[in-house]
Amino acid sequence: MNSIRNRLLLLLLGVFTSVWVVMMGYIWQNTEHEIEEVFDAQLAQASLVLLDLTQHEITEMDLDDFRSDLFGAEPVHEYEKKVAFQVWRGDKLLLRSNSAPATPMSRVAGYSSGEMGGERWRFLHRVDTTGVLIAIVGEQYEMRNELEEKIILQLFWPITIALPLLALLMTLGITRGLHPLKSLAAEVASRSPTQLEEITAKQVPQEVSPLIDSINTLLKRVAQTIEAEHRFTADASHELRTPLAAIKTQAQVAKRTEGEVSDSALDKVVEGVDRTSHLVEQLLTLTRLDPSVVQRCFEEVDLTVISERVMAELAPTALVKNIELTMVGQRGEVVNGSAPLLQILLRNLIENGINYTHFGGKVIVTVNTEGEEIVLKVSDNGLGIPEDIRQRVFDRFYRIEGSSVPGSGLGLSIVKRVVDIHAGTVEIEGEQPHGTRVVIEI
Amino acid sequence: MRILLIEDDPLLGDATEAGLSHDGYTVEWMHNGDHGDSALRNESFDGVVLDLGLPGKSGLDILQAMRGRNDTTPALILTARDSIEDRIKGLDSGADDYLIKPFDLDELSARLRALIRRAAGRSSPLIEIATVVLDPATHLVTLNNETVNLSQREFSLLQLLMEAAPRVLSRSYLEEHLYSWESDVGSNVLEVHIHNLRKKLGKTFIHTIRGVGYRVEEESE
Numbered sequence: 001m002n003s004i005r006n007r008l009l010l011l012l013l014g015v016f017t018s019v020w021v022v023m024m025g026y027i028w029q030n031t032e033h034e035i036e037e038v039f040d041a042q043l044a045q046a047s048l049v050l051l052d053l054t055q056h057e058i059t060e061m062d063l064d065d066f067r068s069d070l071f072g073a074e075p076v077h078e079y080e081k082k083v084a085f086q087v088w089r090g091d092k093l094l095l096r097s098n099s100a101p102a103t104p105m106s107r108v109a110g111y112s113s114g115e116m117g118g119e120r121w122r123f124l125h126r127v128d129t130t131g132v133l134i135a136i137v138g139e140q141y142e143m144r145n146e147l148e149e150k151i152i153l154q155l156f157w158p159i160t161i162a163l164p165l166l167a168l169l170m171t172l173g174i175t176r177g178l179h180p181l182k183s184l185a186a187e188v189a190s191r192s193p194t195q196l197e198e199i200t201a202k203q204v205p206q207e208v209s210p211l212i213d214s215i216n217t218l219l220k221r222v223a224q225t226i227e228a229e230h231r232f233t234a235d236a237s238h239e240l241r242t243p244l245a246a247i248k249t250q251a252q253v254a255k256r257t258e259g260e261v262s263d264s265a266l267d268k269v270v271e272g273v274d275r276t277s278h279l280v281e282q283l284l285t286l287t288r289l290d291p292s293v294v295q296r297c298f299e300e301v302d303l304t305v306i307s308e309r310v311m312a313e314l315a316p317t318a319l320v321k322n323i324e325l326t327m328v329g330q331r332g333e334v335v336n337g338s339a340p341l342l343q344i345l346l347r348n349l350i351e352n353g354i355n356y357t358h359f360g361g362k363v364i365v366t367v368n369t370e371g372e373e374i375v376l377k378v379s380d381n382g383l384g385i386p387e388d389i390r391q392r393v394f395d396r397f398y399r400i401e402g403s404s405v406p407g408s409g410l411g412l413s414i415v416k417r418v419v420d421i422h423a424g425t426v427e428i429e430g431e432q433p434h435g436t437r438v439v440i441e442i
Numbered sequence: 443m444r445i446l447l448i449e450d451d452p453l454l455g456d457a458t459e460a461g462l463s464h465d466g467y468t469v470e471w472m473h474n475g476d477h478g479d480s481a482l483r484n485e486s487f488d489g490v491v492l493d494l495g496l497p498g499k500s501g502l503d504i505l506q507a508m509r510g511r512n513d514t515t516p517a518l519i520l521t522a523r524d525s526i527e528d529r530i531k532g533l534d535s536g537a538d539d540y541l542i543k544p545f546d547l548d549e550l551s552a553r554l555r556a557l558i559r560r561a562a563g564r565s566s567p568l569i570e571i572a573t574v575v576l577d578p579a580t581h582l583v584t585l586n587n588e589t590v591n592l593s594q595r596e597f598s599l600l601q602l603l604m605e606a607a608p609r610v611l612s613r614s615y616l617e618e619h620l621y622s623w624e625s626d627v628g629s630n631v632l633e634v635h636i637h638n639l640r641k642k643l644g645k646t647f648i649h650t651i652r653g654v655g656y657r658v659e660e661e662s663e
Contacts, residue, residue, distance in 0.1 A: 237522075238522040238523060239522075241522035241542075241543040241544060242451050242454060242522055242543055243451075243453070243454075244543065244544040245451075245454050245520075245522075245543035245544035245545060246451055246453035246454035246456075246457055247453075247544070248544040248545075248546075248547075249454060249457035249458055249461055249544070249545075249547055250453065250456070250457040250460075252457075252461060252546070252547040252548075253457050253460045253461045253464065253547070256461075256464055256547075257460070257464060261460065265457065265460065268453055268456065268457065271453065272453050275453070406452075
């Protein structure tokens with residue numbers, strides 16, 4: 001489980017145990033060495049005493065009378081079997097302990113180790129100053145090991161018992177330390193989806209505050225998006241109600257009248273449905289323009305080719321109003337963008353040009369490169385847009401007052417959105433003597 | 443009954459005008475707020491039906507201005523905004539009723555009738571004077587409990603006179619409330635209708651007040 005508590009606990013216990021193991025190893029080594037020294041020093045001391053005593057005895061009595069009283073004596077301490085000594089004069093054994101054999105325990109001078117009676121022993125072979133007497137003292141390794149073990153165990157047990165206790169304390173500590181996170185989680189969990197105010201946790205640890213800041217930023221953005229969506233839905237439903245009311249009322253008029261009046265009302269029902277469908281289509285286009293989705297499908301798009309295609313599509317509409325459609329520009333004006341969206345943009349602009357231009361007017365599409373930018377211009381010699389509202393026409397559902405041409409008020413919002421997605425700019429200029437020119441730079 | 447309709451949507455305005463005209467109202471349709479406002483200042487209407495989101499003066503501005511100059515013409519708001527706040531704002535601005543788009547033509551007509559009736563100070567939907575009973579909802583007129591057949595114009599004229607009784611209504615007032623501006627009114631059309639009504643309802647029901655106009659009276663002489 002990926003829990004901070006468990007990870008911290010494992011990490012801390014791991015570090016603690018490793019440090020402890022290393023420490024134990026170090027202590028063990030040191031203890032072993034010190035014990036060796038102390039015991040070896042004791043051997044040296046014992047050999048010296050033996051040699052000294054023996055020398056003294058030899059000068060006091062005849063060597064032939066020298067015999068040990070020790071032979072055959074009953075041991076008084078269980079450890080007696082674990083120590084042994086021999087005193088030699090040349091190759092004649094003068095003296096030995098019960099536990100020592102009749103042969104020299106060690107033949108080399110100084111300290112040595114060896115087997116004796118199935119046990120490991122430590123020996124000291126010492127020659128006296130005259131070079132005649134030799135004392136050999138020995139001691140089983142078991143004695144040293146026993147002491148070592150005792151010391152190590154005394155260190156080991158308390159810590160082994162302390163470890164689970166330590167783990168428990170650490171768990172409690174960490175849980176307490178993580179409490180702010182838990183209360184933060186509870187705060188967030190208790191929120192309803194519409195509750196998007198900032199999180200204002202007070203006692204937050206320093207490490208958590210960047211997280212809270214990011215969550216707050218995200219919450220703010222989500223709130224803004226939801227707000228925009230709400231506004232859009234409200235606007236959209238509002239905008240749909242009027243055409244629906246028109247359809248309903250026209251239908252009711254058609255139902256209660258006869259002849260010409262009824263026919264005309266029915267025609268207007270159809271007109272109303274067409275208008276509403278157009279509005280719905282435009283609304284859908286607008287909502288589908290999600291930059292993150294669209295920008296993934298960017299490709300090389302030849303604006304001239306697309307303009308020609310859209311103009312060909314709209315030629316029949318232009319023909320009805322006897323409007324001249326002209327294209328100025330060479331092929332090869334390539335931008336990085338979305339072909340379907342640029343097509344929607346051009347269709348909206350050229351359609352506007354046709355709709356808001358009088359019979360026999362002109363709509364000109366120009367594509368050319370100016371510096372780094374590709375500039376697309378759609379101009380007409382139609383009604384024109386007053387200067388003071390040239391920014392407002394990009395607002396959703398904005399329609400110019402007294403406009404006699406039916407429309408959704410969304411066409412230029414869509415144009416703006418498409419331009420934004422392509423990181424371009426759009427501006428509306430006036431034409432002389434009258435008319436509109438929309439300039440887009442991508 | 444002369445109604446001022448202020449609605450900027452061409453299709454909806456057209457249909458509302460046609461529908462209300464069919465129900466016997468005389469409808470004047472203004473396409474924007476400014477025109478609607480000046481129509482209200484210069485003419486008299488029996489009721490106003492207005493949209494809130496209008497180009498030029500907004501519906502609420504028109505209402506407030508109207509009530510500010512003590513114009514008590516009944517007003518009904520037609521709007522796409524259905525929030526409670528919007529309704530309250532509309533009613534507080536001086537509207538008498540509220541309909542949310544899309545609405546039902548019959549309901550609009552019925553609500554207008556009720557508004558006009560209340561404005562005239564009547565609580566009964568039927569107008570009864572002497573032995574003549576007029577039902578604005580069904581367009582039925584009875585004399586001594588017998589149905590009288592009236593043309594649309596005759597009915598409207600009778601309704602105007604009976605609603606106003608015992609006041610005298612001038613010729614110009616009657617013409618204004620019977621015909622919208624576009625229609626061509628002949629000089630003696632009103633006399634013809636009065637003549638026809640007298641034929642159907644008896645000579646003494648409608649009185650001519652010389653040099654002033656016409657009226658109907660409770661006590662026939």
